[in-house]
Amino acid sequence: MTHRTGAGTERTRTERTRAERTSADRTSADRTPVAVLGTGAMGAPIARSLLRAGFEVTVWNRTRQKTGALTGRGAKVAGSPAAAAARAEYLITMLTDGAAVESAMTGADGALAALAPDAVWIQMSTVGVTATLRLAELARGAVGFVDAPVSGSSGPADRGQLLVLASGDPGLRLRVQPLFDELGRRTLWFDRLGDGSRFKTVLNNWLAVLVEGMAETLSLAGALRLDPGLVLDTLAESPLGSAYATAKGRAMVERDFAPGFPLRHAGKDAALALSAADHRELELPLTEALLKRWDEAISAGHAEDDVASAVTVAGHPRP
Ligand SMILES: NC(=O)c1ccc[n+]([C@@H]2O[C@H](COP(=O)([O-])OP(=O)(O)OC[C@H]3O[C@@H](n4cnc5c(N)ncnc54)[C@H](OP(=O)(O)O)[C@@H]3O)[C@@H](O)[C@H]2O)c1
Known part of the structure; x- marks a missing residue:
């Protein structure tokens, strides 16, 4: 098994602290639309980090009341996963388990059918290996898929200090790394799909x-x-x-x-x-x-x- 920290020129950036990042880094996020499905203990701080970094964030949560605090910080709230996904270049799932993710992506008003073909689905929930491969299969041919569970709880998530364990199409690494740089202190990249979850x-x-x-x-x-x-x-x-x-x-x-x-x-x-x-x-x-x-x-x-x-x-x- 091989792994890399960051990718190419991203390596140095990944290892820099948040305080050291330049304003030029931040403007690269300018208003790029990101959807976050799930605003629980982890999804909410992830959405906050992306808002701080200048992404345009639309959130969806099954229990809509739990999105309230995020609207005050500039997040848009969607009424369904599909509505959240409609304009998203990136979609993050941060839900309890594989069944919850699958239902938000492919159930009634699911996000998958609403995503543009060049969008990337970043699956950050801890769902295990079997569910990850199943979700990747659902994405195949429809959108890009990155398996990216995280290590670290809500405190590190709030400070953008998670460890991101990422695997998937190597062609997507440079695209998703700027998001991971906002969420994590470090990204470990793995070549084999599913190794993030493994x-x-x-x-x-x-x-x-x-x-x-x-x-x-x-x-x-x-x-x-x-x-x-x-x-x-x-x-x-x-x-x-x-x-x-x-x-x-x-x-x-x-x-x-x-x-x-x-x-x-x-x-x-x-x-x-x-x-x-x-x-x-x-x-x-x-x-x-x-x-x-x-x-x-x-x-x-x-x-x-x-x-x-x-x-x-x-x-x-x-x-
Ligand atoms: N907490 C941690 O320290 C931590 C650290 C690393 C990784 N993780 C992993 O990150 C993931 C999220 O954890 P969390 O702590 O944010 O959990 P959480 O606070 O319990 O939030 C769970 C989220 O999943 C949603 N959900 C659950 N079942 C659903 C379903 N059937 N359909 C649609 N939405 C559903 C919940 O919606 P409602 O609000 O409507 O219930 C909520 O948005 C989990 O896989 C967890 O293992 C957690």
């Missing part, structure tokens, strides 16, 4: 294992009557620690489950990892075990809470 699946499998490992480690520390704060401090200053896991560990200790990355999304992504592994006849016993626990936490009401709420079902007493 890579995202791998990263989020690691995230799941880290979070569950932290939850169980803190449960063990509690059962042994050790100070969990000291455990976290010790991990933080040692190569054993991971900044992400220790941050989640502190949230677990404080029982602060304000959503950063909701448990329902983390569970969905763990299930996508299991499905990808299954296609390769590979077992992921850790992921399989943690998903059973996380399903319990979701059933107990933690679906919208941060993934740190996995701690609520870690360390059950042995039956």
